[in-house]
Amino acid sequence: MLDLNQVESEKSFSPIKPGESVKVKLTKVEITEGGDLDLHFQGVDADNAGVFKPRFWASDLDPSSDRYNADKAETKLKHIRQILEAYLDNETVNKVKGQNVAEFYNSVAAALTADKTDVVATMKLVYKYNSDSICDIPRYGAFISTDFRPRGLKLRASTDANGVPYERVLPLSEYNASPDGGAPSAGTFGVETQEEEELPFGN
Numbered sequence: 001m002l003d004l005n006q007v008e009s010e011k012s013f014s015p016i017k018p019g020e021s022v023k024v025k026l027t028k029v030e031i032t033e034g035g036d037l038d039l040h041f042q043g044v045d046a047d048n049a050g051v052f053k054p055r056f057w058a059s060d061l062d063p064s065s066d067r068y069n070a071d072k073a074e075t076k077l078k079h080i081r082q083i084l085e086a087y088l089d090n091e092t093v094n095k096v097k098g099q100n101v102a103e104f105y106n107s108v109a110a111a112l113t114a115d116k117t118d119v120v121a122t123m124k125l126v127y128k129y130n131s132d133s134i135c136d137i138p139r140y141g142a143f144i145s146t147d148f149r150p151r152g153l154k155l156r157a158s159t160d161a162n163g164v165p166y167e168r169v170l171p172l173s174e175y176n177a178s179p180d181g182g183a184p185s186a187g188t189f190g191v192e193t194q195e196e197e198e199l200p201f202g203n
Helices: 070-087 090-094 101-111
Strands: 019-031 037-043 121-127
Touching (some): 070 090
């Protein structure tokens, strides 16, 4: 007997493409075995149906960790709050808390239930500084908008010393650089420093 119930459905794991207005749905919120928070976004447009999974590392919010940096922790908390605000009212968002990172991430996961997140959101996504395939949340400003909490999304024009935009949506080859650290200089293109500008979304 031929039975499609016994045939596994094909899954797509292609990465999402960056842009100023990328349509996505938040499909899953999970805590990893290591205690990190993963948010699974899926592109909803036929020409950009890839996946975007920002990970919020537990160590980034744990003051006892060697990786901890107070400015970075503040940025990550602002990112998480903005995502929560896209789907939830302020009263609900303000109830998300924990005595430690594990409690906090579990509170985030408990708040982002499927009935609240089953809407299309628009995200501003940019390439990670040294990649032409992995997207990231921009360091500064608004990056997610929904009908519930509309926000204006716009790519910043700021560039590093090599002329590479911090909020980059084009391949590094457009700026005579390469993901493997080619010209202009390895590890420096697209890396925003604290001194670059004083904005409220600092890292």
